[in-house]
Amino acid sequence: MGYAVVLGEALVDLLDTECAGAPVYRQAIGGGPLNVAVGIARLGGAVQFVGSLGDDVLADRIRAFLTAEQVGLAGVVTAAAPTTLAVATFAGAEPDFRFYGDPPSYSLLNPDQVDVSLVDDADVVYCGSIVLLAPVTLAAARRAWSLTRGLRVFDPNVRPRLLDGPQALAELRAVVAEFAAGAHLVKLSTADAELLYPGEPVESVAAYLRELGAATVVVTLGAAGALVAAAGADPVRVPAPTVDAVDATGAGDSVMAALVADLLTGGEPLEPAGWTDRVAFALRVAGLVCERPGGAVAMPTRAEVLQRFSG
Known part of the structure; x- marks a missing residue:
């Protein structure tokens, strides 16, 4: 089995909660791509994280966490910036993020800093999320996308709070089209689809991206x-397992992690039914994530998924 490269952001989430009846923020290491990388590792896949980290104590904690999770850091660079904070508030299980830090610590990986051999030899390369909104890291993602000989997977992971008006949305839509055109797999959420392609049913969005x-x-x-x-094959809807959701943070990332982990072990399915089976497993992974608080720390192992859904 080879390895995956995950290019994107790592940051610190501040999660709105309470302590002794008073509102407080709980630190949690996060970022959609970081969640994906940790999820791949916990599911048994080899993975390297590629991106920029800040030069402060929070960045040191991110490095230590990834190392403990057996996520490789060969493609990580240190930038002279404080670690970006994503303040999350909740209305139900879905988090609403606002980002703090200028320049964003995740936006400082330039194309020349992309490790050519690391990307070239990867079996799977993931790009996506909010690094696509920063010109420097977008250029780095484009370089990684063009270098790889492996499978390309893409997740727009749109954060509306970071889009400054219709022009920014139009530019992101063009970037999504660009990456989707060269992707072996695109994963996006209903919220992503509604923001990028308003009024279009998800079947039409999927058909457009495939076209x-x-x-x-x-x-x-x-x-x-x-x-x-x-x-x-015609589009197929795969049901999710019934779970007692407490926190949806990282659920979509865990779906991507599970799909990438299975690409590492089995390559692309030869038949459409193979994708259906893999997505069904990925939804079980996500269901277990939703039953746990936090993002990256909620990612399960395969044994935990099989135990939870053994029935």
Whole structure:
């Protein structure tokens, strides 16, 4: 089995909670791509994280956490910036993020700092999330995308708070089209689809992304499961398991992690039904994540998933 490269942001989430009846923020290491990397590792996959980290104590904690989770740091660079904070508040299980830190510590990996051999030899390369909104890291992601000989997976992971008006949305939509055109797998959420393509049903969004060139598209539907659009078959809706959700942070990232981990062990499925089976497993992973507080720390092992859903 080879390894995956995950290019994107690592930061610190501040989660709104209470202590002794008073509102406080609980620190949690996060960032969608970091969650994906940790999820891959916990599911048994080898993974290298590629991105920029700040030069403060919080960045040291991120490095230590990734090292403890057996996520490789060969592609990480240190930037002279404080670690970006993502303040999360909740309305139900879904978090609303606001980001603090200028320049963002995750936005300072330039194309020349991309480790060519690390990316070139990877079996799977993931790009996506909010690094696509920063010109420098977008250029780095484009370089990694062009260098790899492995499978390309993409997740726009849109954060509306970071989009400054219609022009920014239009620019992101163009970037999504660009990466989707070269992707073996695109994973996006219903919220991503609604923001990028207002008024379009998820089946139409998946069909559009496949027309652009994406080999397979998975749209997560929250508690309703996911839509899978693979070559040679009509789109299929895969139900999610019934769970007692307490925190949806990282659920979509865990779906991507599970799909990447299975790409590492088995490559692309030969038949559409193979994608359906893999998405069904990924939804079980996400269900277990939703039953646990936190993002990266909630990622399960395969044994934990099999134990939870053994029935």
